[in-house]
Amino acid sequence: MKNTLKVVSMAAAVAASSALAGEITGKIKITGEVPPAREITPIKGDKLCGALHTKPVMTRTYIVGADHGLANVAVYIKAGLPAGKTYTAPATKPLIDQVGCVYEPLITAAMVGQTVDIKNSDAFMHNVNCQAKVNKGFNFAQATQGQVNPRVFDKAELAVKLICNVHPWMSGYVHVFDHPFFAVSDKDGNFTIQGDLPDGKYTVEANHLKSGMVTGEVEVKGGKATLNLELAVK
Amino acid sequence: MSSSNPHPSQPVWLFRFAALVALATLGLVCIGGLVTSKGVGMSVPDWPTSFGYGMFALPISMWMTGGVFHEHTHRVWASGVGLLVVFLTRWTAGSASRKTLARVGIAEVLAGVILMQINPLWKGEAHFLLGIGGVVLGAAAVGWKNAPASRLSVRLAWAAFWLVQLQGSLGGLRVVLDSWAIGGTTGGTVFGMIHGCLGQVFFVLVTCLALSLSGWYSRWTRNATEFRESFWVFLGTALVFGQLILGLWMRHQHAGLAIPDLPMAYGQWWPKTDAESLVRYASRREGVDAITPLQIHMHMFHRINAVLATLAICMAFRFSRNLPHGHPVRTLGSLWLCLIGVQFALGLLTVLTDRAADIATGHVAVGSLTLALGCWSCWAVRVHQRQFAEENRVLAGSVLPEIPAVR
Numbered sequence: 001m002k003n004t005l006k007v008v009s010m011a012a013a014v015a016a017s018s019a020l021a022g023e024i025t026g027k028i029k030i031t032g033e034v035p036p037a038r039e040i041t042p043i044k045g046d047k048l049c050g051a052l053h054t055k056p057v058m059t060r061t062y063i064v065g066a067d068h069g070l071a072n073v074a075v076y077i078k079a080g081l082p083a084g085k086t087y088t089a090p091a092t093k094p095l096i097d098q099v100g101c102v103y104e105p106l107i108t109a110a111m112v113g114q115t116v117d118i119k120n121s122d123a124f125m126h127n128v129n130c131q132a133k134v135n136k137g138f139n140f141a142q143a144t145q146g147q148v149n150p151r152v153f154d155k156a157e158l159a160v161k162l163i164c165n166v167h168p169w170m171s172g173y174v175h176v177f178d179h180p181f182f183a184v185s186d187k188d189g190n191f192t193i194q195g196d197l198p199d200g201k202y203t204v205e206a207n208h209l210k211s212g213m214v215t216g217e218v219e220v221k222g223g224k225a226t227l228n229l230e231l232a233v234k
Numbered sequence: 235m236s237s238s239n240p241h242p243s244q245p246v247w248l249f250r251f252a253a254l255v256a257l258a259t260l261g262l263v264c265i266g267g268l269v270t271s272k273g274v275g276m277s278v279p280d281w282p283t284s285f286g287y288g289m290f291a292l293p294i295s296m297w298m299t300g301g302v303f304h305e306h307t308h309r310v311w312a313s314g315v316g317l318l319v320v321f322l323t324r325w326t327a328g329s330a331s332r333k334t335l336a337r338v339g340i341a342e343v344l345a346g347v348i349l350m351q352i353n354p355l356w357k358g359e360a361h362f363l364l365g366i367g368g369v370v371l372g373a374a375a376v377g378w379k380n381a382p383a384s385r386l387s388v389r390l391a392w393a394a395f396w397l398v399q400l401q402g403s404l405g406g407l408r409v410v411l412d413s414w415a416i417g418g419t420t421g422g423t424v425f426g427m428i429h430g431c432l433g434q435v436f437f438v439l440v441t442c443l444a445l446s447l448s449g450w451y452s453r454w455t456r457n458a459t460e461f462r463e464s465f466w467v468f469l470g471t472a473l474v475f476g477q478l479i480l481g482l483w484m485r486h487q488h489a490g491l492a493i494p495d496l497p498m499a500y501g502q503w504w505p506k507t508d509a510e511s512l513v514r515y516a517s518r519r520e521g522v523d524a525i526t527p528l529q530i531h532m533h534m535f536h537r538i539n540a541v542l543a544t545l546a547i548c549m550a551f552r553f554s555r556n557l558p559h560g561h562p563v564r565t566l567g568s569l570w571l572c573l574i575g576v577q578f579a580l581g582l583l584t585v586l587t588d589r590a591a592d593i594a595t596g597h598v599a600v601g602s603l604t605l606a607l608g609c610w611s612c613w614a615v616r617v618h619q620r621q622f623a624e625e626n627r628v629l630a631g632s633v634l635p636e637i638p639a640v641r
Contacts, residue, residue: 048299059520125296125299129279130413138413139279165301166277167274
């Protein structure tokens with residue numbers, strides 16, 4: 001009897017958690033004439049960085065994939081979450097890598113309190129200069145190949161800029177949220193916001209560094225919702 | 235500038251040394267300009283150490299990496315200029331300066347030691363004080379007995395002595411306080427601008443010191459002539475100084491390319507700065523940084539002031555042609571006109587080349603020279619005005635005719 005009760009209560013817990021787990025999937029598209037990427041010529045001019053590339057390194061302002069899908073767009077819940085609810089930062093550590101004298105990925109998203117690992121994969125020095133406006137800025141050197149420095153952002157802030165002054169063309173961005181419901185669109189513009197998102201109506205915002213922001217309304221029902229958004233070339 | 239010097243207390247070699255310091259300072263202004271143009275000012279995150287190494291112990295492999303080359307070279311060069319200025323002060327002020335130098339050196343060394351004891355986190359600042367204190371004590375230890383140069387030169391030398399130390403400290407604060415929030419901007423921007431502005435003032439000061447030690451300066455007071463249109467010289471110099479401050483602001487606020495076209499601005503005489511227009515302007519850029527109305531207005535003021543400064547210098551040149559041959563204002567007027575012409579062209583090229591770092595740096599360097607020449611011209615005007623008034627006072631009541639004023 002005791003065992004039966006245990007099994008029933010475990011099943012109820014699993015059912016309850018699956019009812020909480022929700023996701024929003026969708027695609028970000030770009031409209032308008034996308035300007036062509038330009039070569040980052042200073043890379044070629046730098047002896048150390050230039051030696052790491054056989055092909056020209058291009059700007060990544062607009063990365064457009066299949067069916068006008070736009071990459072590197074931060075998509076996140078803007079409104080609709082229960083007021084006053086706090087969330088625990090995920091244990092996963094997003095990685096920002098400096099490789100071939102560019103930041104990979106260009107856009108990272110993290111939660112307040114989540115550890116972000118910043119790595120130097122190049123065999124020479126970079127410095128990581130964080131130009132946060134809300135969070136506390138920092139600037140440190142990474143002289144050793146493979147060096148990883150963890151950093152934690154303690155306030156929500158969009159587009160925290162990281163630059164390398166040793167190689168001034170290098171920049172990357174971190175979007176920091178006070179909840180875990182965010183994603184960054186892939187090379188074809190697809191995104192999935194996952195987590196314990198309860199059913200309900202939400203406002204979702206898509207944020208692209210150059211194209212700006214667009215919002216959309218979505219209703220999560222049975223833990224699922226789809227939302228496609230469009231941004232225009234600016 | 236002739237190096238022959240009839241004044242016995244102003245040895246020719248002292249003038250040559252001062253000229254070398256002025257040249258080294260111009261080099262420093264150029265490297266500093268390059269650091270800002272290339273955006274590599276923070277490539278070395280610590281100060282006065284570089285990546286934890288002492289100033290002169292940084293491994294060459296690190297020094298030669300990307301922007302570190304410019305930033306660290308700027309630091310080493312600045313240390314060299316500081317050293318030269320301290321010894322120039324010792325030479326110019328004569329052996330009488332040894333006591334003051336010793337006091338200052340001891341005070342700086344003590345301040346460094348105390349700072350280190352108070353807070354180990356201030357080790358860097360303490361090392362800086364120990365370093366400059368050591369150099370000053372070194373200058374005080376030079377036992378060579380020499381007479382001071384003229385009172386004016388000695389004053390200028392002491393001013394340079396204090397200013398070079400202040401300038402070094404500001405350069406350090408620009409790095410150490412980079413991420414501090416100060417009045418809506420960062421400590422890096424604020425201290426960077428002050429450091430840049432003071433750099434220009436320091437350059438002018440050192441050139442004035444070199445000039446005061448030259449034989450040419452000692453001949454300035456011969457044949458005093460009143461220059462009634464001196465207003466244009468003063469106005470031109472003030473406008474050039476204002477232009478340098480505007481330029482500094484633009485460089486540190488990244489407003490140099492807020493307007494990419496010439497002679498119009500986004501096809502208008504004064505561009506609109508409503509939200510829609512700003513988005514349209516930003517779309518013309520490759521980068522993702524927004525353009526602000528303040529950036530646009532400051533850029534426009536810089537353009538307008540460039541025209542005004544050029545006109546004022548043209549007027550100063552025009553009226554200086556009425557002065558007799560050999561008059562310093564006449565000589566400087568011609569040079570000033572040439573420099574402002576070069577400077578105007580470099581300003582245009584800075585925009586047209588998408589702010590190429592070498593062109594932008596040339597614009598900064600020629601701007602410094604233009605300011606220095608303006609200050610020399612103002613000085614020459616004042617010297618002649620005083621001499622002219624003095625001679626007129628002496629001649630008043632005598633039968634000799636007055637020196638004619640030249641219009």
